[in-house]
Amino acid sequence: MKKTxxxxxxxxxxxxxxxxSFAQSxxxxxxxxxKQPTSTLPIDAVWKDxxxxxxxxxxLYDRYPDYQTIEAWYTFTDFDEGFASASGDYFRxxxxxxxxxxxRYWDMGAYGYIRDLNMFIKxxxxxxxxxxxxxxxxxxxxxxxxxxxxFEMVKRMGGVPLITTVLDYDYSGDPSYLQFPRAKxxxxxxxxxxxxxxxxxxxxxxxxxxxxxxxxxxxxxxSRAALYAGSIAKYSNSQLTLPGGExxxxxxxxxxxxTKSLAAAKEIIDGGKYSLYKKNPNLSENFAALFTDKGxxxxxxxxxxxxLKTNKAHGFTIDNQPRSSAEEAQGGRLNPSLNLVQSFEKxxxxxxxxxxxxxxxNPVYYTNITDIFAGRDxxxxxxxxxxxxxxxxxxVDIWAGYQLAxxxxxxxxxxxxxxxxxxxxNPASVQVVxxxxxxxxxxxxxxxxxxxxxxxxxxxxxxxxxxxxxxxWIRYRYAEVLLNAAEAAFELGDAATAANxxxxxxxxxxxxxALTPAQITFDRIVHERKVxxxxxxxxxxxxxxxxxxxxxxxxxxxxxxxxxxxxNIGSATRTSTQVFGLWPYKYYNPGNANHLKxxxxxxxPSRVTAAHRFRIGNYYSSIGQDVLNGNPKIxxxxxx
Amino acid sequence: xxxxxxxxxxxxIAVLFxxxxxxxxxxxxxxxxxxxxxxxxxxxxxxxxxxxxxxxSGFGNYSALNVNVSQDGTYSAKLFNGDYxxxxxxxxxxxxxxxxxxxxxxxxxxNINGSKTMDIEVMPYYMIRGATIAAAAGKVxxxxxxxxxxxxxxxxxxxxxSLYINKTQFVDGSNNVATQQxxxxxxxxxxxxxxxxxIPSITPTQNYVFARIGVKIAGVDxxxxxxxxxxxx
Numbered sequence: 083m084k085k086t087x088x089x090x091x092x093x094x095x096x097x098x099x100x101x102x103s104f105a106q107s108x109x110x111x112x113x114x115x116x117k118q119p120t121s122t123l124p125i126d127a128v129w130k131d132x133x134x135x136x137x138x139x140x141x142l143y144d145r146y147p148d149y150q151t152i153e154a155w156y157t158f159t160d161f162d163e164g165f166a167s168a169s170g171d172y173f174r175x176x177x178x179x180x181x182x183x184x185x186r187y188w189d190m191g192a193y194g195y196i197r198d199l200n201m202f203i204k205x206x207x208x209x210x211x212x213x214x215x216x217x218x219x220x221x222x223x224x225x226x227x228x229x230x231x232x233f234e235m236v237k238r239m240g241g242v243p244l245i246t247t248v249l250d251y252d253y254s255g256d257p258s259y260l261q262f263p264r265a266k267x268x269x270x271x272x273x274x275x276x277x278x279x280x281x282x283x284x285x286x287x288x289x290x291x292x293x294x295x296x297x298x299x300x301x302x303x304x305s306r307a308a309l310y311a312g313s314i315a316k317y318s319n320s321q322l323t324l325p326g327g328e329x330x331x332x333x334x335x336x337x338x339x340x341t342k343s344l345a346a347a348k349e350i351i352d353g354g355k356y357s358l359y360k361k362n363p364n365l366s367e368n369f370a371a372l373f374t375d376k377g378x379x380x381x382x383x384x385x386x387x388x389x390l391k392t393n394k395a396h397g398f399t400i401d402n403q404p405r406s407s408a409e410e411a412q413g414g415r416l417n418p419s420l421n422l423v424q425s426f427e428k429x430x431x432x433x434x435x436x437x438x439x440x441x442x443x444n445p446v447y448y449t450n451i452t453d454i455f456a457g458r459d460x461x462x463x464x465x466x467x468x469x470x471x472x473x474x475x476x477x478v479d480i481w482a483g484y485q486l487a488x489x490x491x492x493x494x495x496x497x498x499x500x501x502x503x504x505x506x507x508n509p510a511s512v513q514v515v516x517x518x519x520x521x522x523x524x525x526x527x528x529x530x531x532x533x534x535x536x537x538x539x540x541x542x543x544x545x546x547x548x549x550x551x552x553x554x555w556i557r558y559r560y561a562e563v564l565l566n567a568a569e570a571a572f573e574l575g576d577a578a579t580a581a582n583x584x585x586x587x588x589x590x591x592x593x594x595x596a597l598t599p600a601q602i603t604f605d606r607i608v609h610e611r612k613v614x615x616x617x618x619x620x621x622x623x624x625x626x627x628x629x630x631x632x633x634x635x636x637x638x639x640x641x642x643x644x645x646x647x648x649x650n651i652g653s654a655t656r657t658s659t660q661v662f663g664l665w666p667y668k669y670y671n672p673g674n675a676n677h678l679k680x681x682x683x684x685x686x687p688s689r690v691t692a693a694h695r696f697r698i699g700n701y702y703s704s705i706g707q708d709v710l711n712g713n714p715k716i717x718x719x720x721x722x
Numbered sequence: 723x724x725x726x727x728x729x730x731x732x733x734x735i736a737v738l739f740x741x742x743x744x745x746x747x748x749x750x751x752x753x754x755x756x757x758x759x760x761x762x763x764x765x766x767x768x769x770x771x772x773x774x775x776x777x778x779s780g781f782g783n784y785s786a787l788n789v790n791v792s793q794d795g796t797y798s799a800k801l802f803n804g805d806y807x808x809x810x811x812x813x814x815x816x817x818x819x820x821x822x823x824x825x826x827x828x829x830x831x832x833n834i835n836g837s838k839t840m841d842i843e844v845m846p847y848y849m850i851r852g853a854t855i856a857a858a859a860g861k862v863x864x865x866x867x868x869x870x871x872x873x874x875x876x877x878x879x880x881x882x883x884s885l886y887i888n889k890t891q892f893v894d895g896s897n898n899v900a901t902q903q904x905x906x907x908x909x910x911x912x913x914x915x916x917x918x919x920x921i922p923s924i925t926p927t928q929n930y931v932f933a934r935i936g937v938k939i940a941g942v943d944x945x946x947x948x949x950x951x952x953x954x955x
């Protein structure tokens with residue numbers, strides 16, 4: 083009997099368990115299988131909250147393309163604006179020609195980005211949960227970014243397929259409906275200009291918004307794009323055209339583009355919300371601070387911002403700080419070239435080589451090391467750390483050695499090396515080379531005799547790997563708007579207006595003798611952009627659109643004679659194929675009046691072995707063979 | 723345990739020997755060589771700057787083989803046997819290439835079956851005629867004439883004519899120790915071009931230089947040269 087009871091209990095227990103488990107599986111499958119992922123947000127959930135949309139927009143901004151930028155210092159050395167004083171980058175001065183695929187921007191990354199932008203725009207238009215004003219701003223921002231991406235593509239590649247909708251493959255085995263031909267070069271420029279015109283009044287007109295799109299950012303991009311298109315039209319040549327117009331713009335369109343460029347620039351100027359940065363009465367310090375001052379900077383229109391203590395900080399200052407006062411055992415990589423340094427004109431608006439020797443070839447002796455640079459455009463010392471000037475309150479120590487009376491050079495092969503019994507009648511140990519070099523072939527030393535200053539962060543810790551720098555990368559600033567306006571006005575034959583705009587930029591540089599309208603020439607405009615925008619990523623695109631690149635980088639060797647009493651410094655077509663430097667030496671001749679004065683020598687760093695050559699086929703980067711194979715409608719760029 | 727160890731060594735040896743097997747393909751063996759010529763005369767160009775493309779269809783990854791033309795206008799390539807199409811891309815070299823009816827660069831069919839020598843006929847913009855280069859009194863003096871070959875609408879002007887000298891046999895705009903240039907605008911007579919350049923001091927001392935004349939044609943990347951001449955002084 084007892085046994086039966088136990089049995090019963092067990093049976094009941096089994097029945098209860100079975101009942102419970104069956105009841106469990108009676109729930110619907112979908113309740114168990116369809117779970118919301120916890121690591122990603124569904125699309126319709128994102129489009130309910132402006133803060134969530136902002137994170138998506140943040141990613142789109144983050145992928146905005148730049149070629150030369152402070153996040154890649156070495157790109158500034160590719161065009162003889164600077165020397166790469168780092169052993170892994172000497173090859174930049176040892177390659178004769180630029181590859182046809184250089185600067186290519188037409189790959190999965192670029193069109194994947196455009197697809198994401200198109201998808202963002204489509205979803206934004208379909209969404210209903212956001213406030214209209216929030217939604218319109220986000221959509222305008224995406225269209226602004228998309229215009230920027232197409233502008234980047236057209237300036238590198240010429241006309242590209244213009245895709246403004248989301249394309250999807252239907253897995254039918256026939257992809258031909260996804261194969262689009264290249265648009266004309268003009269069509270892309272017109273698209274960029276039209277899009278920016280369309281969004282400019284939706285975007286906020288607020289000069290304190292500098293890392294997101296604003297009305298002024300749209301206008302500044304429009305002004306630049308129209309100027310590029312105008313100069314491509316004006317300086318077009320028959321070799322740089324394709325029969326279908328994918329490359330090349332008819333010269334009859336030049337004036338229309340220049341007019342648009344001028345109008346867009348004027349809209350910013352007449353708006354009066356931006357001005358040139360003039361906080362510091364010391365003009366060179368002021369020019370340097372323009373790039374690093376992030377507090378109410380009235381000149382910056384659109385920038386890529388960085389933030390300390392996040393992963394959005396960069397190492398430009400670590401890479402390029404003067405070696406002697408560096409916060410890490412490195413720095414000094416980007417050395418501005420003498421080619422650039424001598425381009426800064428004298429205060430009387432004339433051009434001159436650095437006076438290392440006089441007219442008859444005898445060395446000139448300078449009491450102070452900085453004297454040779456005196457009386458120049460204030461932007462020189464704002465862009466370049468010259469020997470004997472300061473960064474972060476510490477004077478750089480750039481001098482290459484002693485020269486004795488008989489011409490013998492006494493120098494060392496390491497930073498600030500000391501040697502004894504090398505100077506006549508002086509057995510003591512003396513320092514024979516600066517603590518920043520220059521020592522030929524020693525990386526991080528100032529191998530051209532100069533260090534870069536533009537974008538170097540003056541904040542303490544900016545040169546430490548553990549801290550890094552949050553100086554922003556300025557993509558559009560007010561000075562460019564002024565120079566765009568000046569160039570467009572000049573090309574339209576209005577030299578007086580051009581002189582007026584160019585004057586504002588030159589006044590800030592201390593060049594107070596205004597250029598008269600008759601003195602405004604094409605060469606002047608080329609020169610002004612070269613010195614104002616050194617290390618700002620304009621050089622390559624400017625030289626391309628003016629069709630000067632194959633003349634400036636023509637593959638011919640240069641010699642020191644090109645830098646001594648040169649008379650063509652202001653010429654737009656002056657060759658610049660190799661980096662040269664200017665090294666200070668101390669003259670050692672006790673008893674002589676010039677004892678311990680400084681002399682300067684023009685040198686070519688020995689790592690510079692080839693002359694840069696820009697071929698006609700480099701004006702438009704080649705299109706990858708994978709793209710050509712995948713889409714038979716794509717035509718190749720000319721001359722490759 | 724010991725048996726297992728030997729087994730592992732045996733397996734290892736087997737694996738290593740397996741990779742000693744022959745590759746799937748033999749290396750290319752056919753020599754394809756020749757010269758770039760105009761009416762039988764080779765055209766000298768800058769080293770490493772002029773190349774033509776060989777295309778072979780029928781394989782997965784469709785892309786060009788680039789064949790470089792050397793200083794004296796010769797070329798050579800190692801190829802597999804097969805059918806190729808040969809073409810100069812536009813603006814390669816100081817010459818024009820035949821166009822097909824559609825205005826595109828025309829191709830030449832090349833069948834490789836064993837080694838083959840072929841001269842490729844092109845149409846240069848100019849030819850340098852009667853060039854003489856000689857040393858005298860510390861200088862290199864050169865004389866040449868230019869014959870304009872393409873005289874129709876495709877013809878182009880001379881941008882400049884240069885005499886280059888170098889201490890090695892590679893002589894061109896980026897490899898030289900001294901150069902003398904006449905601008906196209908300053909040329910009065912294409913049949914009487916004279917240039918002269920002072921020989922700079924060369925370390926280590928050598929009693930010879932290599933010299934040649936190059937002609938830059940407006941709007942064309944590549945120069946046409948005379949053959950390299952070794953000059954003892």
